[in-house]
Amino acid sequence: MSNAPAPMRALILGFGNVGKRVAEILFEERDRFPGLGALELEVVGIATRSRGVILDPEGIDMREVLERIRRDGRISDSVARNTDLTALIRETSFDVLLELTSLSIERKGSPAVDHVREALWRGKHVVTANKGPCAFAYRELERLARERDVRFLFESAVMDGAPVFGLARRALLGCSVEGFAGILNSTTNFILSQMEEGMEFADALSEAQRRGVAEADPRHDVDGWDAAAKTAVLSNVLMDAEVTPFDVERVSVADVSISDVQAAAKRGERLKVVCRAGRLHGGLHASVNIESFPVSHPFALVQGMGNILELQTDLMAPIRIVQTEPTLTDTAYGVLRDLLELADVA
Ligand SMILES: NC(=O)c1ccc[n+]([C@@H]2O[C@H](COP(=O)([O-])OP(=O)(O)OC[C@H]3O[C@@H](n4cnc5c(N)ncnc54)[C@H](OP(=O)(O)O)[C@@H]3O)[C@@H](O)[C@H]2O)c1
Numbered sequence: 001m002s003n004a005p006a007p008m009r010a011l012i013l014g015f016g017n018v019g020k021r022v023a024e025i026l027f028e029e030r031d032r033f034p035g036l037g038a039l040e041l042e043v044v045g046i047a048t049r050s051r052g053v054i055l056d057p058e059g060i061d062m063r064e065v066l067e068r069i070r071r072d073g074r075i076s077d078s079v080a081r082n083t084d085l086t087a088l089i090r091e092t093s094f095d096v097l098l099e100l101t102s103l104s105i106e107r108k109g110s111p112a113v114d115h116v117r118e119a120l121w122r123g124k125h126v127v128t129a130n131k132g133p134c135a136f137a138y139r140e141l142e143r144l145a146r147e148r149d150v151r152f153l154f155e156s157a158v159m160d161g162a163p164v165f166g167l168a169r170r171a172l173l174g175c176s177v178e179g180f181a182g183i184l185n186s187t188t189n190f191i192l193s194q195m196e197e198g199m200e201f202a203d204a205l206s207e208a209q210r211r212g213v214a215e216a217d218p219r220h221d222v223d224g225w226d227a228a229a230k231t232a233v234l235s236n237v238l239m240d241a242e243v244t245p246f247d248v249e250r251v252s253v254a255d256v257s258i259s260d261v262q263a264a265a266k267r268g269e270r271l272k273v274v275c276r277a278g279r280l281h282g283g284l285h286a287s288v289n290i291e292s293f294p295v296s297h298p299f300a301l302v303q304g305m306g307n308i309l310e311l312q313t314d315l316m317a318p319i320r321i322v323q324t325e326p327t328l329t330d331t332a333y334g335v336l337r338d339l340l341e342l343a344d345v346a
Contacts, residue, residue: 099133109130232244248286253290264292
Protein backbone atom coordinates (compact mmCIF):
# COMPACT_ATOMS: atom_id res chain seq x y z
CA MET A 1 0.00 0.00 0.00
CA SER A 2 1.34 3.46 -0.91
CA ASN A 3 1.94 6.10 1.76
CA ALA A 4 1.66 8.93 -0.78
CA PRO A 5 -0.80 11.60 0.38
CA ALA A 6 -4.15 11.64 -1.41
CA PRO A 7 -4.24 14.26 -4.18
CA MET A 8 -6.09 17.51 -3.45
CA ARG A 9 -9.34 17.58 -5.38
CA ALA A 10 -9.78 20.90 -7.17
CA LEU A 11 -12.78 22.67 -8.65
CA ILE A 12 -11.60 25.25 -11.20
CA LEU A 13 -13.75 28.25 -12.11
CA GLY A 14 -12.40 30.06 -15.17
CA PHE A 15 -10.11 28.33 -17.62
CA GLY A 16 -8.50 31.16 -19.58
CA ASN A 17 -4.83 32.14 -19.82
CA VAL A 18 -4.01 31.48 -16.17
CA GLY A 19 -6.06 28.28 -15.75
CA LYS A 20 -4.57 26.78 -18.90
CA ARG A 21 -1.00 27.67 -17.95
CA VAL A 22 -1.43 26.15 -14.47
CA ALA A 23 -2.80 22.97 -16.09
CA GLU A 24 -0.04 22.83 -18.72
CA ILE A 25 2.66 23.06 -16.05
CA LEU A 26 1.02 20.47 -13.79
CA PHE A 27 -0.19 17.96 -16.34
CA GLU A 28 2.02 18.37 -19.44
CA GLU A 29 5.35 19.90 -18.33
CA ARG A 30 5.62 18.45 -14.85
CA ASP A 31 8.96 16.70 -15.47
CA ARG A 32 10.66 20.07 -16.07
CA PHE A 33 9.79 21.36 -12.60
CA PRO A 34 11.09 19.01 -9.90
CA GLY A 35 10.26 21.54 -7.15
CA LEU A 36 6.57 20.77 -7.63
CA GLY A 37 7.16 17.19 -6.49
CA ALA A 38 4.87 17.34 -3.45
CA LEU A 39 1.89 18.68 -5.37
CA GLU A 40 -0.73 16.16 -6.51
CA LEU A 41 -3.90 17.70 -7.88
CA GLU A 42 -6.97 15.88 -9.12
CA VAL A 43 -9.34 18.17 -10.99
CA VAL A 44 -12.98 17.17 -10.39
CA GLY A 45 -14.65 20.12 -12.13
CA ILE A 46 -13.96 22.98 -14.53
CA ALA A 47 -16.47 25.70 -15.39
CA THR A 48 -16.11 28.56 -17.84
CA ARG A 49 -18.54 31.22 -19.00
CA SER A 50 -18.82 30.18 -22.65
CA ARG A 51 -16.39 27.30 -23.26
CA GLY A 52 -18.21 24.52 -21.45
CA VAL A 53 -18.33 22.78 -18.09
CA ILE A 54 -16.88 19.39 -17.12
CA LEU A 55 -17.56 17.52 -13.90
CA ASP A 56 -16.08 14.13 -13.00
CA PRO A 57 -15.77 13.02 -9.38
CA GLU A 58 -13.25 10.36 -10.48
CA GLY A 59 -10.87 13.04 -11.84
CA ILE A 60 -10.77 14.75 -15.23
CA ASP A 61 -8.17 13.81 -17.84
CA MET A 62 -6.47 17.22 -17.98
CA ARG A 63 -4.24 16.39 -20.96
CA GLU A 64 -7.38 15.67 -22.95
CA VAL A 65 -8.96 18.97 -21.79
CA LEU A 66 -5.87 20.94 -22.84
CA GLU A 67 -5.80 19.23 -26.24
CA ARG A 68 -9.51 19.90 -26.72
CA ILE A 69 -9.33 23.61 -25.85
CA ARG A 70 -6.34 24.11 -28.15
CA ARG A 71 -8.16 22.26 -30.94
CA ASP A 72 -11.77 23.50 -30.52
CA GLY A 73 -11.47 26.53 -28.24
CA ARG A 74 -13.79 24.72 -25.77
CA ILE A 75 -13.43 22.26 -22.93
CA SER A 76 -16.74 20.48 -23.59
CA ASP A 77 -19.97 20.78 -25.57
CA SER A 78 -22.08 21.57 -22.52
CA VAL A 79 -23.46 25.08 -22.52
CA ALA A 80 -22.28 27.01 -19.49
CA ARG A 81 -24.09 30.30 -19.77
CA ASN A 82 -26.83 29.34 -17.37
CA THR A 83 -24.74 27.29 -15.00
CA ASP A 84 -25.16 28.58 -11.46
CA LEU A 85 -21.57 28.43 -10.26
CA THR A 86 -22.51 29.07 -6.64
CA ALA A 87 -24.76 25.99 -6.78
CA LEU A 88 -21.93 24.08 -8.43
CA ILE A 89 -19.65 24.96 -5.50
CA ARG A 90 -22.37 23.83 -3.08
CA GLU A 91 -23.03 20.53 -4.80
CA THR A 92 -19.58 19.36 -5.89
CA SER A 93 -17.24 17.41 -3.63
CA PHE A 94 -13.77 19.04 -3.66
CA ASP A 95 -10.96 20.24 -1.36
CA VAL A 96 -9.83 23.49 -2.99
CA LEU A 97 -11.51 26.06 -5.20
CA LEU A 98 -9.29 27.62 -7.87
CA GLU A 99 -11.06 30.91 -8.62
CA LEU A 100 -9.57 32.06 -11.93
CA THR A 101 -12.42 34.07 -13.46
CA SER A 102 -12.06 37.65 -14.70
CA LEU A 103 -12.02 40.73 -12.48
CA SER A 104 -15.21 42.80 -12.59
CA ILE A 105 -14.83 46.33 -11.24
CA GLU A 106 -18.35 47.30 -12.34
CA ARG A 107 -19.87 44.41 -10.37
CA LYS A 108 -17.68 45.09 -7.34
CA GLY A 109 -15.70 41.86 -7.65
CA SER A 110 -18.72 39.62 -8.25
CA PRO A 111 -19.30 36.87 -9.06
CA ALA A 112 -15.80 35.91 -7.85
CA VAL A 113 -16.54 37.28 -4.36
CA ASP A 114 -19.67 35.06 -4.20
CA HIS A 115 -17.72 32.01 -5.38
CA VAL A 116 -15.03 32.52 -2.75
CA ARG A 117 -17.58 33.18 0.00
CA GLU A 118 -19.54 30.03 -0.84
CA ALA A 119 -16.44 27.82 -0.91
CA LEU A 120 -15.09 29.18 2.40
CA TRP A 121 -18.55 28.86 3.94
CA ARG A 122 -18.49 25.18 2.95
CA GLY A 123 -15.13 24.78 4.69
CA LYS A 124 -13.10 24.53 1.46
CA HIS A 125 -9.72 26.12 0.81
CA VAL A 126 -9.59 28.85 -1.85
CA VAL A 127 -6.74 29.88 -4.16
CA THR A 128 -7.41 32.81 -6.47
CA ALA A 129 -5.50 34.99 -8.95
CA ASN A 130 -8.51 37.30 -9.17
CA LYS A 131 -8.05 40.68 -7.42
CA GLY A 132 -11.80 41.13 -6.89
CA PRO A 133 -12.25 39.17 -3.64
CA CYS A 134 -9.42 40.97 -1.79
CA ALA A 135 -10.15 44.35 -3.40
CA PHE A 136 -13.83 44.31 -2.41
CA ALA A 137 -14.34 41.89 0.49
CA TYR A 138 -11.01 40.92 2.06
CA ARG A 139 -11.93 41.44 5.70
CA GLU A 140 -15.15 39.43 5.49
CA LEU A 141 -13.56 36.58 3.51
CA GLU A 142 -10.46 36.35 5.70
CA ARG A 143 -12.65 36.22 8.81
CA LEU A 144 -14.80 33.50 7.24
CA ALA A 145 -11.69 31.46 6.36
CA ARG A 146 -10.49 31.70 9.96
CA GLU A 147 -13.90 30.71 11.34
CA ARG A 148 -14.06 27.70 9.02
CA ASP A 149 -10.40 26.80 9.64
CA VAL A 150 -9.44 26.86 5.96
CA ARG A 151 -6.99 28.90 3.90
CA PHE A 152 -7.75 31.80 1.56
CA LEU A 153 -4.66 32.38 -0.62
CA PHE A 154 -4.10 34.87 -3.47
CA GLU A 155 -0.34 35.29 -4.07
CA SER A 156 -0.75 35.87 -7.81
CA ALA A 157 -3.33 38.68 -7.40
CA VAL A 158 -0.53 41.30 -7.26
CA MET A 159 2.79 41.04 -9.16
CA ASP A 160 1.91 37.58 -10.49
CA GLY A 161 3.95 34.96 -8.65
CA ALA A 162 6.41 37.36 -7.00
CA PRO A 163 6.16 36.56 -3.28
CA VAL A 164 4.59 39.82 -2.12
CA PHE A 165 2.23 38.41 0.50
CA GLY A 166 4.65 35.64 1.45
CA LEU A 167 7.33 38.29 1.99
CA ALA A 168 5.12 40.44 4.21
CA ARG A 169 3.61 37.56 6.16
CA ARG A 170 6.57 35.27 6.59
CA ALA A 171 9.88 36.94 5.82
CA LEU A 172 8.93 40.24 7.51
CA LEU A 173 7.28 38.58 10.50
CA GLY A 174 6.84 41.14 13.27
CA CYS A 175 7.09 44.17 10.98
CA SER A 176 4.00 46.33 10.43
CA VAL A 177 3.56 47.69 6.93
CA GLU A 178 3.09 51.46 7.22
CA GLY A 179 2.93 52.23 3.52
CA PHE A 180 3.94 51.10 0.05
CA ALA A 181 4.72 52.43 -3.41
CA GLY A 182 4.86 50.44 -6.60
CA ILE A 183 4.67 50.20 -10.36
CA LEU A 184 2.13 47.40 -10.61
CA ASN A 185 0.47 47.64 -14.03
CA SER A 186 2.59 46.22 -16.86
CA THR A 187 0.48 47.62 -19.71
CA THR A 188 0.82 51.27 -18.69
CA ASN A 189 4.51 50.85 -17.86
CA PHE A 190 5.02 49.34 -21.32
CA ILE A 191 3.07 52.21 -22.95
CA LEU A 192 5.16 54.88 -21.17
CA SER A 193 8.38 53.06 -22.11
CA GLN A 194 7.30 52.95 -25.78
CA MET A 195 6.31 56.65 -25.73
CA GLU A 196 9.80 57.45 -24.51
CA GLU A 197 11.04 55.85 -27.74
CA GLY A 198 8.80 58.24 -29.69
CA MET A 199 5.69 56.10 -30.17
CA GLU A 200 2.29 57.82 -29.85
CA PHE A 201 -0.02 56.68 -27.02
CA ALA A 202 -2.54 54.97 -29.34
CA ASP A 203 0.21 53.07 -31.19
CA ALA A 204 1.86 52.03 -27.93
CA LEU A 205 -1.48 50.72 -26.68
CA SER A 206 -2.06 48.81 -29.94
CA GLU A 207 1.39 47.28 -29.59
CA ALA A 208 0.60 46.22 -26.01
CA GLN A 209 -2.61 44.60 -27.30
CA ARG A 210 -0.79 42.93 -30.18
CA ARG A 211 1.64 41.38 -27.70
CA GLY A 212 -1.28 40.14 -25.59
CA VAL A 213 -0.29 42.29 -22.61
CA ALA A 214 -3.26 44.64 -22.52
CA GLU A 215 -6.72 43.26 -21.98
CA ALA A 216 -9.16 43.07 -24.90
CA ASP A 217 -10.91 46.01 -23.26
CA PRO A 218 -7.83 47.97 -22.18
CA ARG A 219 -9.74 50.64 -20.21
CA HIS A 220 -9.07 48.74 -16.98
CA ASP A 221 -5.35 49.24 -17.56
CA VAL A 222 -5.37 52.69 -19.17
CA ASP A 223 -7.79 54.32 -16.73
CA GLY A 224 -5.95 52.94 -13.71
CA TRP A 225 -8.62 50.47 -12.52
CA ASP A 226 -6.28 47.48 -12.48
CA ALA A 227 -3.72 49.53 -10.55
CA ALA A 228 -6.43 50.81 -8.18
CA ALA A 229 -7.60 47.23 -7.57
CA LYS A 230 -4.03 46.16 -6.73
CA THR A 231 -3.65 49.19 -4.46
CA ALA A 232 -6.86 48.22 -2.65
CA VAL A 233 -5.70 44.59 -2.30
CA LEU A 234 -2.33 45.61 -0.83
CA SER A 235 -3.96 48.17 1.49
CA ASN A 236 -6.54 45.68 2.77
CA VAL A 237 -4.20 42.72 3.18
CA LEU A 238 -1.00 44.41 4.36
CA MET A 239 -2.37 47.47 6.18
CA ASP A 240 -5.64 46.14 7.58
CA ALA A 241 -7.59 48.75 5.62
CA GLU A 242 -11.11 48.37 4.31
CA VAL A 243 -10.97 50.20 0.97
CA THR A 244 -12.19 49.29 -2.50
CA PRO A 245 -10.81 50.42 -5.88
CA PHE A 246 -13.45 53.18 -5.80
CA ASP A 247 -11.73 54.71 -2.73
CA VAL A 248 -8.36 54.93 -4.49
CA GLU A 249 -7.52 58.33 -6.04
CA ARG A 250 -6.84 57.55 -9.71
CA VAL A 251 -5.60 59.12 -12.93
CA SER A 252 -5.62 57.89 -16.53
CA VAL A 253 -2.39 57.39 -18.43
CA ALA A 254 -4.33 58.52 -21.53
CA ASP A 255 -3.87 62.07 -20.19
CA VAL A 256 -0.10 61.79 -20.68
CA SER A 257 1.11 63.12 -24.05
CA ILE A 258 4.28 62.26 -25.87
CA SER A 259 5.51 65.81 -25.21
CA ASP A 260 5.07 65.22 -21.41
CA VAL A 261 7.21 62.09 -21.69
CA GLN A 262 9.83 63.86 -23.78
CA ALA A 263 9.92 66.91 -21.50
CA ALA A 264 10.60 64.57 -18.57
CA ALA A 265 13.38 62.89 -20.58
CA LYS A 266 14.98 66.31 -21.21
CA ARG A 267 15.03 66.87 -17.42
CA GLY A 268 16.72 63.46 -17.03
CA GLU A 269 13.52 61.93 -15.65
CA ARG A 270 10.96 59.23 -16.50
CA LEU A 271 7.20 59.23 -15.94
CA LYS A 272 5.71 56.23 -14.16
CA VAL A 273 2.23 55.15 -13.01
CA VAL A 274 2.70 54.71 -9.28
CA CYS A 275 0.40 53.01 -6.75
CA ARG A 276 0.81 54.36 -3.23
CA ALA A 277 -0.77 54.01 0.18
CA GLY A 278 0.13 55.49 3.55
CA ARG A 279 -1.44 56.49 6.83
CA LEU A 280 -2.89 60.00 6.88
CA HIS A 281 -4.80 61.76 9.68
CA GLY A 282 -5.60 58.47 11.37
CA GLY A 283 -6.92 56.95 8.12
CA LEU A 284 -5.38 55.59 4.94
CA HIS A 285 -4.72 57.47 1.72
CA ALA A 286 -4.37 55.35 -1.40
CA SER A 287 -3.67 56.61 -4.92
CA VAL A 288 -2.65 55.81 -8.47
CA ASN A 289 -0.77 58.78 -9.93
CA ILE A 290 1.70 59.70 -12.65
CA GLU A 291 5.04 60.52 -11.00
CA SER A 292 8.39 61.66 -12.38
CA PHE A 293 11.67 60.02 -11.23
CA PRO A 294 15.33 60.77 -12.03
CA VAL A 295 16.51 58.11 -14.52
CA SER A 296 18.82 56.56 -11.93
CA HIS A 297 15.97 56.01 -9.41
CA PRO A 298 15.05 52.32 -8.90
CA PHE A 299 11.49 53.05 -10.09
CA ALA A 300 12.77 54.69 -13.30
CA LEU A 301 14.86 51.60 -14.06
CA VAL A 302 11.76 49.39 -14.23
CA GLN A 303 10.95 49.49 -17.93
CA GLY A 304 8.60 47.59 -20.24
CA MET A 305 6.46 44.93 -18.53
CA GLY A 306 8.49 45.12 -15.33
CA ASN A 307 6.98 45.78 -11.88
CA ILE A 308 8.39 47.00 -8.57
CA LEU A 309 6.98 47.24 -5.06
CA GLU A 310 8.53 49.06 -2.11
CA LEU A 311 7.23 48.13 1.35
CA GLN A 312 7.70 50.67 4.13
CA THR A 313 7.60 49.06 7.59
CA ASP A 314 8.17 50.14 11.18
CA LEU A 315 11.17 47.92 11.88
CA MET A 316 13.00 47.75 8.54
CA ALA A 317 14.33 50.26 6.04
CA PRO A 318 12.25 50.10 2.81
CA ILE A 319 12.35 46.69 1.12
CA ARG A 320 11.95 46.54 -2.65
CA ILE A 321 10.88 43.60 -4.75
CA VAL A 322 11.45 43.89 -8.51
CA GLN A 323 9.99 41.74 -11.25
CA THR A 324 11.65 41.72 -14.66
CA GLU A 325 9.51 40.96 -17.72
CA PRO A 326 7.04 38.52 -16.08
CA THR A 327 5.10 36.05 -18.23
CA LEU A 328 2.03 33.88 -17.69
CA THR A 329 4.27 31.28 -16.11
CA ASP A 330 4.94 33.75 -13.29
CA THR A 331 1.21 34.08 -12.68
CA ALA A 332 0.72 30.32 -12.81
CA TYR A 333 3.59 29.91 -10.35
CA GLY A 334 1.75 32.12 -7.83
CA VAL A 335 -1.22 29.74 -8.00
CA LEU A 336 1.01 26.66 -7.77
CA ARG A 337 2.88 28.13 -4.82
CA ASP A 338 -0.41 28.65 -2.96
CA LEU A 339 -1.39 25.05 -3.77
CA LEU A 340 1.96 23.82 -2.46
CA GLU A 341 1.33 25.71 0.76
CA LEU A 342 -2.03 23.96 1.05
CA ALA A 343 -0.51 20.57 0.26
CA ASP A 344 1.25 20.82 3.64
CA VAL A 345 -2.01 21.24 5.53
CA ALA A 346 -4.76 19.68 3.39
N1 LIG B 1 -3.17 36.98 -17.15
C1 LIG B 1 -2.34 37.32 -16.16
O1 LIG B 1 -1.12 37.36 -16.35
C2 LIG B 1 -2.86 37.57 -14.77
C3 LIG B 1 -1.96 37.98 -13.79
C4 LIG B 1 -2.41 38.15 -12.47
C5 LIG B 1 -3.76 37.97 -12.20
N2 LIG B 1 -4.62 37.61 -13.21
C6 LIG B 1 -6.04 37.43 -12.87
O2 LIG B 1 -6.35 36.04 -13.00
C7 LIG B 1 -7.70 35.88 -13.44
C8 LIG B 1 -7.70 35.03 -14.71
O3 LIG B 1 -6.96 35.71 -15.70
P1 LIG B 1 -6.88 35.17 -17.20
O4 LIG B 1 -5.80 35.93 -17.87
O5 LIG B 1 -6.84 33.67 -17.18
O6 LIG B 1 -8.30 35.64 -17.75
P2 LIG B 1 -9.05 35.12 -19.05
O7 LIG B 1 -8.07 34.53 -20.02
O8 LIG B 1 -9.94 36.22 -19.50
O9 LIG B 1 -9.94 33.89 -18.51
C9 LIG B 1 -10.98 34.09 -17.61
C10 LIG B 1 -11.77 32.80 -17.49
O10 LIG B 1 -12.83 33.01 -16.57
C11 LIG B 1 -14.06 32.66 -17.19
N3 LIG B 1 -15.10 33.54 -16.65
C12 LIG B 1 -15.11 34.88 -16.64
N4 LIG B 1 -16.21 35.32 -16.01
C13 LIG B 1 -16.89 34.21 -15.62
C14 LIG B 1 -18.10 33.99 -14.95
N5 LIG B 1 -18.86 35.01 -14.55
N6 LIG B 1 -18.48 32.71 -14.74
C15 LIG B 1 -17.73 31.68 -15.15
N7 LIG B 1 -16.57 31.82 -15.79
C16 LIG B 1 -16.17 33.07 -16.02
C17 LIG B 1 -13.84 32.87 -18.67
O11 LIG B 1 -14.79 32.12 -19.40
P3 LIG B 1 -14.72 32.05 -21.02
O12 LIG B 1 -13.56 31.14 -21.29
O13 LIG B 1 -16.00 31.46 -21.39
O14 LIG B 1 -14.51 33.46 -21.47
C18 LIG B 1 -12.42 32.34 -18.80
O15 LIG B 1 -12.41 30.94 -18.87
C19 LIG B 1 -8.25 37.29 -13.66
O16 LIG B 1 -9.00 37.69 -12.53
C20 LIG B 1 -7.00 38.14 -13.80
O17 LIG B 1 -7.20 39.48 -13.41
C21 LIG B 1 -4.20 37.40 -14.47
